[in-house]
Amino acid sequence: MNASGASWVPGARSAGGEGKSEGFGLANLPMGAWSGEGRGARLGARIGDSILDLHRCVESGVLARLDRRIQDALAKPVLNDYLGLGSTAWAQARAELQRLLGETCGELRDAAVAKDALLPAWGITMRLPCDIGDYTDFYASIHHATNVGSMFRPTNPLMPNWKHLPVGYHGRASTVVASGAAVRRPMGQTVQADDGPPSLTACRLLDYELELGAVVGGQANEIGQRVGVAEAAQRIFGHVLLNDWSARDLQKWEYQPLGPFTAKNFITSISPWIVTSEALAPYRVPMPARGEGDPQPLEYLRWDDDFLLDVRLEVAISSAPMRERGVPAMVVSRSRGTDLWWSMNQMLAHHTVSGCRMRPGDLLGSGTISGAGEDERGCLLELTWRGTKPITLPDGTERKFLQDGDEVILRGWAVRDGLPKLSFGECRGIVLPVA
Amino acid sequence: MNASGASWVPGARSAGGEGKSEGFGLANLPMGAWSGEGRGARLGARIGDSILDLHRCVESGVLARLDRRIQDALAKPVLNDYLGLGSTAWAQARAELQRLLGETCGELRDAAVAKDALLPAWGITMRLPCDIGDYTDFYASIHHATNVGSMFRPTNPLMPNWKHLPVGYHGRASTVVASGAAVRRPMGQTVQADDGPPSLTACRLLDYELELGAVVGGQANEIGQRVGVAEAAQRIFGHVLLNDWSARDLQKWEYQPLGPFTAKNFITSISPWIVTSEALAPYRVPMPARGEGDPQPLEYLRWDDDFLLDVRLEVAISSAPMRERGVPAMVVSRSRGTDLWWSMNQMLAHHTVSGCRMRPGDLLGSGTISGAGEDERGCLLELTWRGTKPITLPDGTERKFLQDGDEVILRGWAVRDGLPKLSFGECRGIVLPVA
Secondary structure, eight states: OOTTOOBSSTTOSSTTOOGGGTTOSTTTOOEEEEEETTEEEEEEEEETTEEEEHHHHHHHTTTTTSOHHHHHHHTSSSSHHHHHHOHHHHHHHHHHHHHHHBTTOOTTTTSTTHHHHEEEGGGSEEEOSSOOSOEEEEOOBHHHHHHHHHHHOTTOOSOTTTTTSOOEEEOOGGGEEETTOOEEOOEEEEESSTTOOEEEEEOSSEEOOEEEEEEEOSSOOOTTOOOOHHHHHHHEEEEEEEEOOEEHHHHHHHOTTTOOOTTTTTOEEEOSSBEEHHHHGGGEEEOOOOOTTOOOOOGGGOOTTOEEEOEEEEEEEEOHHHHHTTOOOEEEEEEEGGGBSSOHHHHHHHHTTTOOOOOTTOEEEOOOOOOSSTTOOSSHHHHTTTTTSOEEOTTSOEESSOOTTOEEEEEEEEOOTTSOOEEEEEEEEEEEOOO | OOTTOOBSSTTOSSTTOOGGGTTOSTTTOOEEEEEETTEEEEEEEEETTEEEEHHHHHHHTTTTTSOHHHHHHHTSSSSHHHHHHOHHHHHHHHHHHHHHHBTTOOTTTTSTTHHHHEEEGGGSEEEOSSOOSOEEEEOOBHHHHHHHHHHHOTTOOSOTTTTTSOOEEEOOGGGEEETTOOEEOOEEEEESSTTOOEEEEEOSSEEOOEEEEEEEOSSOOOTTOOOOHHHHHHHEEEEEEEEOOEEHHHHHHHOTTTOOOTTTTTOEEEOSSBEEHHHHGGGEEEOOOOOTTOOOOOGGGOOTTOEEEOEEEEEEEEOHHHHHTTOOOEEEEEEEGGGBSSOHHHHHHHHTTTOOOOOTTOEEEOOOOOOSSTTOOSSHHHHTTTTTSOEEOTTSOEESSOOTTOEEEEEEEEOOTTSOOEEEEEEEEEEEOOO
């Protein structure tokens, strides 16, 4: 094991990675899928400035110490088979990759395949890491739920169920895309008055939502079989950044009584590198104690070792004119994985309480992560308080909601004193005009 | 073409099929996936008393007149590739199968492969016809929406949006199962008082929902690309019966503000044979005119040739003691595909209004189909009016909601004067006690 060690790969000569590769050292080693350099869809691990082509590694025999089934899974174009192998196999593969990439190991470094298996990270295209069977979005930040609730129900911002269960809804798997995909402004039914009549218009209140995503792995539970909180922690392979793009005007008109639909299903972006649960283990923070008067979770949602992740999150926005002039995107809010009320493990456990089957490659979103502060609000609906407090970009223009040409960039780092930072990379999307 | 003709296959010597195979004549020819008789998962067409093994047909060259890509798709274990080929290919394949199975054609009948390619329908196991990428459930029967709404909001049963758009929500694809799969009574959070506190209990108010499902085919639209109503009709390969099993007590506590979740995602059953849109074309009924005072649909939901399907639906229930004594299941309600306010084409068009991608194998549910009459209510919540008007089964026991051991059977037939009936077969499930 070389979990905190240095690597011989450029940009990863310290455990945390350096320069533009900061956060991509050996302590991170996230996994994803990519194509480019004349190679079709393949799996890869990010290390420093490079991507390790896992298909090429398997093919060349560099990973021959791993079980054949692990090698076979790593040679696939998507992570689903690998996800299905479960946490023991994940740990074996990670340990072997860390050994091979560690500064004291020459096996891969000195092999003929090395220069072919390590590619510059900047020259390739990242893809969706897995085929997503089902995508579910939660609503697990109390600051977000309270802020949004208070806009629509001032006297009763949190529903009675909110502190008892992680509220969630089924999202749309077919429109989950990897960072970088364009975001077409949607059309939809919108109304001027609360009770209509509606008209078909371009969305006027386009928003982002800053979320963490969890990628499910392990053997699928049978229909009817529940997954406990501790077991859920074993089922979560890793985490990504997730932007749950939202059309607020469509949402307001359509969402009752069955929840958001066309307001959410037009696109959902995720960062392409899955930061593994194993890499994130040292960045766990115990669940905060519930406040006085707050209900304790029911037994099936309790686990003494349950945790949140100390991931520092930020949202940055740039307008098209800013990018033309080389003005960096402006960070508009910051929040943290520890701002969640429910853990991802609790979300997964609750998801299965009635017996729902979770398959390798399923995706869970945390819901918008907002902190307590006014500059910690993870979507424009909250940040501009429904458009009543616009923000001003460096180009002098105001934003209540997103305009065509705006780019939204989510960023994240796992942080802990004395440990290297782990980067989640970025989740980007530029808003295109309605088609 | 032999669409209304007789076949040489037993049970299909008249166009409508005979005896226990009534509705499975050459005019129907539904498609599905199956396994059994020592053969792995394969596609098949139902004809009379038999299943035509399409894999065997392709392998033996009997379908050599069809394009290679159609043959390849028919040799797969699931329908997805075939669904992706689109309506022209579907029509070619159907015409060729009808020709080969028609009474005047000896090509298949007299071929050596015939006795191997036609298997008794009773001896095999039906499977899910396709891998379901995403499943969406709608709420498109005005009688159902009004009945349910009036229980919870007596003064305002229909939300203002209901007559303007087909209300729907994303369901769970991983728990869609083929008819016959057992239905485990779910656990979940339930409350005695409206505002909690909740406890983890077995569902006490387990219900079925009688629905029609539509299976989507054709080339997936790109993200951001809308599908019009007329085009939607081309994208729907066919229809099934669908039981959206529902835990009413879980639903009541959890559903606000984001919609049903664990109350619905534990299981959804569909009938295994997809009755094709082409077979159903003669059973179309023009959309009824909107009533006075009702809004006209927005332009994107209008198509002059839009239609509902005259499918006669029924729900039958048997208790375990009834089955032990050989007492047939009791039909508890009947309704029709024409009881829908929105067409399946409108549902699909609305689904994509903001640009949602629809892939071959996606499934749409109509929502519970209830008619105007008290005996036309498609779920127990309505039929027993929240349990206040229990029904009595032939064994003398009362039902407010489902009990362990109850079997629910959905049945459907497309019907039109002068045309043969087309059977949808059955969608069955027996309730098992909580695990």
